[in-house]
Amino acid sequence: MKYHIWSLGCQMNMSDAERIATTLESINYTPASTEKEADLIVVVSCSVRQSAIDRIHGKIRNWNLRKTKEPLVTVLTGCVLDEDRLAFKKVFDLVFDIENLAQLPAMLADKTAEAEKEIENYFKIIPRYTSAFQAFVPIMTGCNNFCSYCAVPYVRGREYSRPHTEIIAEVRTLLKNGYKEITLLGQNVNSYGNDNPKEITFPELVQLVNDESDDFWLRYITSHPKDMSDELIKKFIQASKLTDYLHLPLQSGSNEILKKMNRHYIYEHYKKLIEKVRAEKPDIAISTDIIVGFPGETNEQFMHTVRAFEEIKYDMAYISQYSPRSGTAAAKLEDDVPKPEKKHREKVLTDILAKTALKHNKKYLDKEVTILADRYQKGVLFGRSGSFKLVAVKTEPRDLIGKFVKVKITDANAWALTGEMA
Numbered sequence: 011m012k013y014h015i016w017s018l019g020c021q022m023n024m025s026d027a028e029r030i031a032t033t034l035e036s037i038n039y040t041p042a043s044t045e046k047e048a049d050l051i052v053v054v055s056c057s058v059r060q061s062a063i064d065r066i067h068g069k070i071r072n073w074n075l076r077k078t079k080e081p082l083v084t085v086l087t088g089c090v091l092d093e094d095r096l097a098f099k100k101v102f103d104l105v106f107d108i109e110n111l112a113q114l115p116a117m118l119a120d121k122t123a124e125a126e127k128e129i130e131n132y133f134k135i136i137p138r139y140t141s142a143f144q145a146f147v148p149i150m151t152g153c154n155n156f157c158s159y160c161a162v163p164y165v166r167g168r169e170y171s172r173p174h175t176e177i178i179a180e181v182r183t184l185l186k187n188g189y190k191e192i193t194l195l196g197q198n199v200n201s202y203g204n205d206n207p208k209e210i211t212f213p214e215l216v217q218l219v220n221d222e223s224d225d226f227w228l229r230y231i232t233s234h235p236k237d238m239s240d241e242l243i244k245k246f247i248q249a250s251k252l253t254d255y256l257h258l259p260l261q262s263g264s265n266e267i268l269k270k271m272n273r274h275y276i277y278e279h280y281k282k283l284i285e286k287v288r289a290e291k292p293d294i295a296i297s298t299d300i301i302v303g304f305p306g307e308t309n310e311q312f313m314h315t316v317r318a319f320e321e322i323k324y325d326m327a328y329i330s331q332y333s334p335r336s337g338t339a340a341a342k343l344e345d346d347v348p349k350p351e352k353k354h355r356e357k358v359l360t361d362i363l364a365k366t367a368l369k370h371n372k373k374y375l376d377k378e379v380t381i382l383a384d385r386y387q388k389g390v391l392f393g394r395s396g397s398f399k400l401v402a403v404k405t406e407p408r409d410l411i412g413k414f415v416k417v418k419i420t421d422a423n424a425w426a427l428t429g430e431m432a
Contacts, residue, residue, distance in 0.1 A: 013039040014048035018065070019056025021231060022195050023088050025146040026108050027054050028137030030087070035138060037115045049081060050118075054088035054108075055098075057161040060333045063094055070101045083118070087111070089165040093336045109151070109167075111135060133172045136180075143190045143412035144384065149177050149215065150196040155234060157261075158272045158339035159301065159332065162197050169198070169205045174215055178222070185223040190382055190412060192219065194230040200237035213241040220249035227382065227396060228252045232259060236274040238283055246291040253396040254291055258283065259299035263318030264311035267304050272339065277318060284322055295370065295397035297326035300359060303352030304332045305343035312355050319359055323366040325397070329356050364424040371399065371422035378418050378432045383410045391415070400426040 013034045017027040030052055031041070042048040051073060056062040066086075073084050086102045099105050104121045106114065112131035139145055152167045153160075181192055194215070196202060203209035210218070220228055228251040233242075235258060245252055258280075262268050265276045287294060300315065319327070331352040334341045381393035381401045391403045391410060403417050417429035 011039050011049045012042035012047055013050040013052065014042045014045045015052045015054065016045070016069070017054040017088075018062045019054075019058060019089065021146050021193065022148060022151070022197070023054045023056060024140075025137065025148050025195055026088060026111075027052075028139055028146075029111055029132070029135040030054070030114070031138035032135050033111055033114050037118075050083045050085065052085045052087065053102075055086055055090050055094070057089045057091045057094055057165050057335060059330070060335065066098070070098075074101060085114075085118075089161060091161050091165055091335065091337045108132065133176060139184075141384075141412075143188065143382070144193070145184050145189050145191070146193050146195050147177060147180055147184070148172065148195045149199060149212075150202050153197040154201070155198060155236075155274070156272060156339070158270060159304065159335070161335045161338055164337050166197065169201060171203050171205050171209050174203075174210050174218065177215065178218055181219050181222055185226060188412075189226065190414065191227045191229065194219065194228070196230075196232070198232065198234040198237060199230050200233050200239070200242065211241070213239065213245055216242070216245050216249050216252065220245075220251045223251075226251055229255065229398075231257050233257065234259070235280050235283055240286065243283070243286050243290055246287065246294065253398070254294045255297075255396065255398040256287060256294055257297045257299075260315075260318060260322075261299060261301050262304065262307075262311070263315035264307070265314075267307055267311050267314075270306065270340075270343075271301075271304065277314065281318075281321065293373075293397070295325040295399065296322070297328070297398070298322075298324055300327055300329045301332050302329060302355040302359065303347035305334075305340060305345055305347070307332075307347055316358060316362065319362040319366070323369070324363055325367055325370050325399075327359065327363050329359050329363075331356055368422070368424040371424065371427055374399070374419040374427055375422055376419065378416055379427075379429070380414050381417055383413055383415050386411060393417075395427075401429055402426060403429050403431060405431055 015027045015030055017023045053066055076082055084102045085104045086098050087106050087108045106117055109132045110128055112128050150171045152169045153162045154169050156163050200212055202212040260280055261271055263277050334345050379395045381395050383391050383393040385392045386408050391405050393401055395401055401417055416432035418432045419427050419429045421428035
């Protein structure tokens, strides 16, 4: 029997997919080379955006047509809102909560069985890592913030911090096996340990992981501005393996919209955080998440976000047009910003971003940087720098994948760097 996993959304879902693979292989399933070869298809869903849900509906129609001609089992897990769950239960053979993954073999044997929440056992499943040199290590799951637009607290539940001893053990094994990049994952890594008074803090965890080896890069995602402490900011200097890159979602530059979003900070606080980070690490690359066209966002409020882009000068931004998700607080508000206006606002921000990103990237010209090579395509080696810059190098050797490579930068555009072997 062969399986295929289709993962949508964030890095947490990608990490979940690796644990699903381990679970299926424990009951003698093997990976299918293509979706069409699979006897079992597992979807790791993302309920954050309606577009992801729409894609699943499109796929399941084709899979159910296939079921009329040949045996096929379809399974859904990941982030699934209650309304989506009710619809999907009618078309999928099995829908289950990802925290109950350890019970998947039993649920496949009896699809009517009700699983009990087993979040501790979920974390104990050793992933089937998709990379031999880069690994996502989840440190927590769930979220307590209830941002008004976000589905995560409803689909992942409240915050649960994985014991730090388990995290360190997984990292230690990865490093012994030659992994070069570790990314600590959580919906809000900054609040790691807050749910358990006996646990260490996130800055302490960063330092412990940092001290495990001298030959790897350490990253983390995602941070919430309201919980980013001075102690964590200092780790950009104190933790030598921590890369010079920070992803810190802003979502909006308008304090009125931030309040509507239930973000628990104002723009001025966010800006001071960026100033503190850059004081510690002047050349750090900073990216963000932004939502345009949130319900009620006026042109004046949007211009506050424009101002934020001009002041902070991001290296990268992930800009999305607001779409309502049922069950969230914002879904009760009128989605009153027209689609063309959302598209226009996205373009305005993208144009500013292109200018600031290009200015940042030109600073690398004629300089030597280290990249972690991750793929080779048509005579070009690709990799990311510590500052998460995409770098392309024309070179013949193909045995550099998974290794740190020194590159001299010869060209730059807003979205990538080009170089030659140093």
